[in-house]
Amino acid sequence: MSDSDRQRWDAKYADKASTTVLPPDDWLSRHATPLAVGVALDLACGLGHNAIWLSQHGWKVDAVDISPIGLALAEQAAERANVQTISWIAADLDRYEPPTNHYDLVTVFRFLDRHRLPHLIERSLRTGGILIYETFSQGQLSRADNHLISAQFTLGPDELPTLFPGLEILFHDETELPDRSVARIVGRKP
Numbered sequence: 383m384s385d386s387d388r389q390r391w392d393a394k395y396a397d398k399a400s401t402t403v404l405p406p407d408d409w410l411s412r413h414a415t416p417l418a419v420g421v422a423l424d425l426a427c428g429l430g431h432n433a434i435w436l437s438q439h440g441w442k443v444d445a446v447d448i449s450p451i452g453l454a455l456a457e458q459a460a461e462r463a464n465v466q467t468i469s470w471i472a473a474d475l476d477r478y479e480p481p482t483n484h485y486d487l488v489t490v491f492r493f494l495d496r497h498r499l500p501h502l503i504e505r506s507l508r509t510g511g512i513l514i515y516e517t518f519s520q521g522q523l524s525r526a527d528n529h530l531i532s533a534q535f536t537l538g539p540d541e542l543p544t545l546f547p548g549l550e551i552l553f554h555d556e557t558e559l560p561d562r563s564v565a566r567i568v569g570r571k572p
């Protein structure tokens with residue numbers, strides 16, 4: 383990954399002059415709303431809609447993404463929303479080392495890395511901390527509106543919980559949303 387990934391995502395985000403903040407993902411708002419607020423880590427945060435929602439709901443958020451151009455747009459959106467508790471961190475998740483046993487909540491949406499991310503997430507959660515994760519499932523590839531170019535970025539049936547052997551899986555769902563096919567979990571670090 384890395385340089386080519388950053389260039390690809392920078393080019394994609396450079397086309398967007400400014401952004402309207404999207405609403406949070408339903409899987410996030412549904413499962414984060416009942417939690418006591420604390421410190422959250424949003425990985426591959428993109429334009430920051432979920433990080434901004436968390437901040438608006440009292441969370442202190444570290445939001446990490448490889449694209450400085452995407453992060454600049456996210457930061458502008460956060461300023462427009464008058465949100466001030468987000469640290470925007472430009473970093474490659476192939477190398478980034480978040481603090482250990484630190485976060486009350488880790489979130490990942492529309493991003494998949496089977497190799498490094500699961501261990502990084504389990505390590506960065508404090509005991510009792512929660513992971514809320516949703517990304518594309520294989521069903522995405524046969525949708526008429528599919529934009530993914532490779533099956534490597536989609537999850538096989540029942541695969542997502544198996545990537546987190548160190549977490550207690552509280553919820554697991556694989557479903558068709560109006561605009562995408564997803565697998566999703568909520569896990570807790572015992």
Ligand SMILES: C[S@@+](CC[C@H](N)C(=O)[O-])C[C@H]1O[C@@H](n2cnc3c(N)ncnc32)[C@H](O)[C@@H]1O
Binds near residue numbers: 384387473490491
């Ligand atoms: C499909 S977007 C999802 C963004 C956001 N989570 C959302 O749901 O809207 C994938 C994001 O992953 C980021 N990304 C890709 N490779 C990365 C890497 N190696 N390290 C950190 N971020 C990366 C991209 O810059 C992009 O913002």
